[in-house]
Amino acid sequence: MIKESSPKILSIWALLLIAGLVALGLARWSLAFVSFATLTLSLLPPLLAARWSLTLPLPVLIFTTLFFFASIFLGEAFDFYERLWWWDLVLHGSSALGFGLTGFLFVFMLFEGDRFAAPPSAIAFITFCVAMTVGAIWEVFEFTMDMSFGLNMQKSGLDDTMGDLIVNAFGGLIASLTGYAYLINNSAGMLGHGLSQFIRSNQRLYLKYKNRLKK
Secondary structure: OEOOOOHHHHHHHHHHHHHHHHHHHOOOHHHHHHHHHHHHHHHHHHHHHHHOOOOEOHHHHHHHHHHHHHHHHHHHHOOHHHHOOOHHHHHHHHHHHHHHHHHHHHHHHHOOOOOOOOOHHHHHHHHHHHHHHHHHHHHHHHHHHHHHHOOOOOOOOHHHHHHHHHHHHHHHHHHHHHHHHHHHHOOOHHHHHHHHHHHHHOHHHOHHHHHHHHO
16 A cells, blocks of 8 residues: 555656557557556556555655666666666666665564564674575576577676676665664664654554554
């Protein structure tokens, strides 16, 4: 579920739908595929949240929508990966950060929000591992697609893969440090505020943290 809608998000969804329909009319099949694929992936987070009775704070929805728009629509359809050398690095770093924070929320949920159930350093380490695992799986996916369908997702091969993994490590490290600071001080800047928003919006999953949130 989503607490509130955003005109910007609705505008992006509308743009993707229009782009896909226009591409179909012009018989530009690849653009149509990319447009509809981006739209579908952008809609997945709110649909899955509704399926699992989760409440997504607006910043989370904005981040996921912009990420899919930047990585698939702009990256593939408009070749931003080739036009801007830093495009791939920024997206890998942001995805590692996002998956790391998601990993922290999931691990914290397993402990029902009990910050004393495990050392903060252990939860931070698991957060880092989640980010690196997702990044490694993505690199395996890129390799598989290149070998199976003759694509060029890995660009320069080993150099691209290692560069992506290094960026993933930095993103995962930021996420793990954010989770650690949040557990120690109940505050970790803007990213920590995002964690608080999600936990407050889904307090039934973090019952042992409820009293602390109310203070």
